[in-house]
Amino acid sequence: MDFISILSIFVLACFVGYxxxxxxxxxxxxxxxxxxxxxxxxxxxxxxxxxxxSGLGAAGGVSKWLGLxxxxxxxxxxxxxxxxxxxxxxxxxxxxxx
Amino acid sequence: MEHxxxxxxxxxxxxxxxxxxxxALRGLxxxxxxxxxxxxxxxxxxxxxxxxxxxxxxxxxxxIIGALAIGGGIGFVIARRxxxxxxxxLVAAFHSLVGMAAVLVGWAAYLNPEAFGIAEGGQIHAxxxxxxxxxxxxxxxxxxxxxxxxxxxxxxxxGAPIMLPGxxxxxxxxxxxxxxxxxxxxxxxxxxxxxxxxxxxxxxxFLLIIPIxxxxxxxxxxMLNSYSGWAAAAMGFTLHNTAMIITGALVGSSGAILSYIMxxxxxxxxxxxxxxxxxxxxxxxxxxxxxxxxxxxxxxxxDAAFLMKEAExxxxxxxYGMAVSQAQHALxxxxxxxxxxxxxxxxxxxxxxGRMPGHMNVLLAEANVPYDExxxxxxxxxxxxxxxxxxxxxxxxxxxPAAKTDKSSPIYxxxxxxxxxxxxxxxxxxxxxxxxxxxxxNDVFYMDQTMMLLADAKKMVEDIVKALAH
Numbered sequence: 074m075d076f077i078s079i080l081s082i083f084v085l086a087c088f089v090g091y092x093x094x095x096x097x098x099x100x101x102x103x104x105x106x107x108x109x110x111x112x113x114x115x116x117x118x119x120x121x122x123x124x125x126x127s128g129l130g131a132a133g134g135v136s137k138w139l140g141l142x143x144x145x146x147x148x149x150x151x152x153x154x155x156x157x158x159x160x161x162x163x164x165x166x167x168x169x170x171x
Numbered sequence: 172m173e174h175x176x177x178x179x180x181x182x183x184x185x186x187x188x189x190x191x192x193x194x195a196l197r198g199l200x201x202x203x204x205x206x207x208x209x210x211x212x213x214x215x216x217x218x219x220x221x222x223x224x225x226x227x228x229x230x231x232x233x234x235i236i237g238a239l240a241i242g243g244g245i246g247f248v249i250a251r252r253x254x255x256x257x258x259x260x261l262v263a264a265f266h267s268l269v270g271m272a273a274v275l276v277g278w279a280a281y282l283n284p285e286a287f288g289i290a291e292g293g294q295i296h297a298x299x300x301x302x303x304x305x306x307x308x309x310x311x312x313x314x315x316x317x318x319x320x321x322x323x324x325x326x327x328x329x330g331a332p333i334m335l336p337g338x339x340x341x342x343x344x345x346x347x348x349x350x351x352x353x354x355x356x357x358x359x360x361x362x363x364x365x366x367x368x369x370x371x372x373x374x375x376x377f378l379l380i381i382p383i384x385x386x387x388x389x390x391x392x393x394m395l396n397s398y399s400g401w402a403a404a405a406m407g408f409t410l411h412n413t414a415m416i417i418t419g420a421l422v423g424s425s426g427a428i429l430s431y432i433m434x435x436x437x438x439x440x441x442x443x444x445x446x447x448x449x450x451x452x453x454x455x456x457x458x459x460x461x462x463x464x465x466x467x468x469x470x471x472x473x474d475a476a477f478l479m480k481e482a483e484x485x486x487x488x489x490x491y492g493m494a495v496s497q498a499q500h501a502l503x504x505x506x507x508x509x510x511x512x513x514x515x516x517x518x519x520x521x522x523x524x525g526r527m528p529g530h531m532n533v534l535l536a537e538a539n540v541p542y543d544e545x546x547x548x549x550x551x552x553x554x555x556x557x558x559x560x561x562x563x564x565x566x567x568x569x570x571x572p573a574a575k576t577d578k579s580s581p582i583y584x585x586x587x588x589x590x591x592x593x594x595x596x597x598x599x600x601x602x603x604x605x606x607x608x609x610x611x612x613n614d615v616f617y618m619d620q621t622m623m624l625l626a627d628a629k630k631m632v633e634d635i636v637k638a639l640a641h
Contacts, residue, residue, distance in 0.1 A: 074182075074411050076298060083404060086417040089193055090424030097199040099522060099547055102429060102529030103258055104209075105199050106396050109422040110265045112192045112212055113403045116272050118185075119287075119410050121223045123279035124238065126286035127230035136283035137231070143275035144238035146268045153246030154265060155213050160250060161258075161533055162209055165202035168541040 104161045111154025117147035177226060182413060184222040189417030191215030196421060202542055219414045255537040256494045259392060259527040260324035266395045267317035270376075273310025273402040274369060277303050280409060281365055287410060297357040299409055304353035306405030307365065308372040313398040315376030320391050323384060324526055332384040339446070345375045383444065386491075386568070388526045389433045390444045397426025429528050436522035436548075438574075438584035467603070470622035472634030475597050478622075480639060482559035482595075484515040486551065488588055489531050490524045492565020492601070498629035499538035502564065505632050506540065508639045517554070518545040519588060521569035552589055561593035563615075565628050567600075571613045596621040599631050 097105050123140025126133060191211045198208015229235065253261050280303055284290030289299040322328035335341065352368045383391050404419020406412075434441050479485055487506070493499060506516040518540060524531045535545055555561060563570055573580040574587045590596050596615060602625055603616070615621055624631050 079408060079411060079416060082413055083408070083416045083420050086189070086420035087424050089417075090196075090421040091428065093193060093196045093421070094425040094428045097196065098201060099432075100520075100529060100532040100542055100545060101199045101202065101205060103262075103527060103533045104205065105196065105425060105529070106262050106392070106429070106527065107258075107265075108195055108199070108209060108212055109396060109400065109425045110262060110269065112195060112216065112418050113269050113399045113422040114272070115188070115192070115216065115219050115414050115418045116269065116276060116403045116406055117216075118219055118223045118412055118415060119276035119280070119406050120272060121220065121235065122227055122287060122410065123276060123283065124231070124235050125224070125227045125229040126283055127228065132282040133286070136279040136286070139275045139279040139282070141234055141238045143272040143279065144235060145242040146272040146275070148239045148242030149246040149249070150242075150265050150268045150272075151216055151246065152243040153250045155209060155216070156247050156250035157253065157258075157261065158209050158212075159206070161255075161536070162202070162205045164533070164536040164539075165205070165542050166536070166539065167202075168543050 100165070101162075104158050107154055107158040107161065111151055111158060114147040114150040114154065117144060117151060120144040120147055177411070181222050181226045184218055185412055185414040186417075188215035188218040188222075188414045191218070192414075192418050192421060196425065215414075255534055256497060257325070258533060259388065259525070259530060260321050262527060263317045263321040263324055263392055263395065266392075266399045267314050267321060269399040270310045270313030270315075270317060270402060273399075273406055274307050274314060276406055277307035277310060277409075278365070278369075281360075289409060295360055300357045300360065301353055302405055302408040304356045304365065304368055306402055306409060308349050308353065308368055309398055309402040309405055311369050311372030312376035312379070313395055313402055315373045316380040316391075316398070317376075317395050319377055319380040320388070320395060323380075324388060324392075330384045330388070333381040335378070335382070338378065338382060342375060342378055345371055345378070349375065379445070382446070386437070386523065387444050389523055389528055389530075390430050390437075390441075392527045393426050393429035393433055394445075395426070397423050397430060400424070400426055433523055433528060436586065437582075438586070465617045467616050467623055468621065470597065470624055472624070472626075472631060473638045474622065475624055475631075476635045476638035476641075478595055478597075479509055479514065479560050479562070479635070480512055482514055484517070484554075484558045485509060485560045485562055486517050486519050486555065486558050486593070487562045487564065488519045488521070488566050488570060488590070489535070489564050490521075490566025490569060491526060491530075492567075492599075492628050494525055494530065494534055495565065496628040496630075498564060498632050499534045499540075501629050501632040501636060503535070503538040503540050505636050505639070506544075508636060512639075516544065517551060519548070519551045520545060521548055521566070521586075521588065524566060524569060548586060548588065555589045555592040558593045560595045560597060561588070561590040562597045562599070563590065564599040564632070567613055570615055573612075573614065590615060591618060594620060597624055598622070599624045599626070599628050601625065601627060 120143035195212030198204045400422025407415025570590045574582045574585040
């Protein structure tokens with residue numbers, strides 16, 4: 074992909090983000106932060122690429138370990154973020170009908 | 172361009188996971204759809220990870236699975252064990268991890284650019300250099316800034332702003348230095364350039380957050396949320412990955428909007444919050460004048476219970492103090508007893524109550540308060556005129572009428588609850604000493620219809636519940 078198509082995706086996604094986030098109810102702002110936290114860990118994709126590379130030379134070896142470190146950090150966030158969001162959302166209940 | 176060719180099905184898969192992330196946020200428009208939204212997010216993540224693993228030749232699968240298992244296990248245990256009151260610091264800690272991961276990925280890409288398809292003959296493309304440099308810088312700022320935010324929120328470091336002399340000049344200089352180095356990185360790809368970028372960015376993250384404290388924390392947390400998104404987006408540019416770019420843009424704008432909402436709810440400019448220093452100890456000149464002693468009334472739990480039992484409607488306004496004393500469960504119990512007595516009970520939440528956006532809503536939800544009894548400022552403020560009791564617990568500045576009347580007040584212009592219109596105001600507070608975060612005295616304390624309930628919030632509410640039982 075060339076730079077301009079990537080930039081287009083980015084700019085359009087910013088607009089989508091803008092409208093989607095304004096539609097989030099204020100009561101759910103804390104879960105919103107937790108879930109955005111979890112999804113921003115999609116950076117794990119970059120970490121996996123580094124970790125999966127067949128280490129060429131010393132620099133490649135270091136790169137691999139950095140990648141593995143990033144995989145650990147990002148996965149703390151992925152699992153932790155989604156789990157804590159699910160835990161919070163499970164607590165939001167409507168009035169019980171009697 | 173000489174990038175590693177990603178098969179088109181993989182590009183499509185990344186797009187799908189990007190769309191699923193959008194749906195995850197979309198779901199949060201109501202509690203009813205939110206759980207499905209969270210599941211979309213998880214599916215999106217699984218697709219992104221699986222696609223990456225399938226399309227890359229994997230040299231060491233056991234290590235990768237090990238890393239995923241270690242991180243996942245830690246994350247899962249933390250998510251299970253964390254107390255809801257500790258959510259702000261947990262979110263800050265999570266932000267720091269995203270930031271650090273971005274730095275590590277940037278460094279990994281620098282050391283092994285061929286694996287990422289961003290280099291030719293050992294030279295990294297100029298464009299990739301800028302993207303990588305910015306990604307590392309934003310990631311590092313997110314990391315060190317979030318660590319400070321975490322320490323402040325967890326009470327491991329004083330929440331008070333720490334002011335360095337000439338800090339604006341230092342900060343601006345450092346930011347300019349970082350940007351120049353990122354530019355220079357395109358022509359000189361030496362280790363020291365990227366090393367210095369990282370170092371300076373770690374320092375600036377630290378410097379940016381230490382002068383901000385206390386009630387400005389919701390803005391800080393939202394802002395760091397935004398940074399973590401921009402860091403992911405910058406890395407997405409480097410790796411030409413749609414899922415990362417979409418997510419980064421979503422998270423970046425989400426954090427930015429939340430910061431905006433928080434600033435607006437305090438009637439403060441974003442820049443003045445960032446500049447920091449609000450809520451510092453008053454200057455010697457301003458604080459020197461002796462305060463006049465004004466009469467106020469103290470009530471007991473029994474008085475409060477009696478009045479509320481007789482009331483038709485009670486509006487409860489929780490604030491950070493409720494979170495500190497963990498009074499939410501006792502409060503819900505009080506609400507239940509009152510409802511049985513036929514009293515209408517509602518909860519009113521100010522956008523900046525607590526230490527992060529939506530903090531109070533989560534705590535009330537944890538205590539099983541139905542979300543349709545919880546109202547936002549604009550939706551409930553007109554009801555105070557008809558309300559018998561306004562029950563303020565652990566909040567202060569958000570009910571201070573000075574915000575409406577006193578132009579010299581630091582909180583002037585901030586939207587506040589019109590509690591002075593209620594027939595009776597009950598103010599649960601630890602002592603008459605502290606006067607809220609802003610350090611402004613509150614006229615509500617001294618009104619005829621105000622009853623000060625001086626005790627720890629949780630203990631007071633429990634006593635009221637006991638008194639109601641009689």
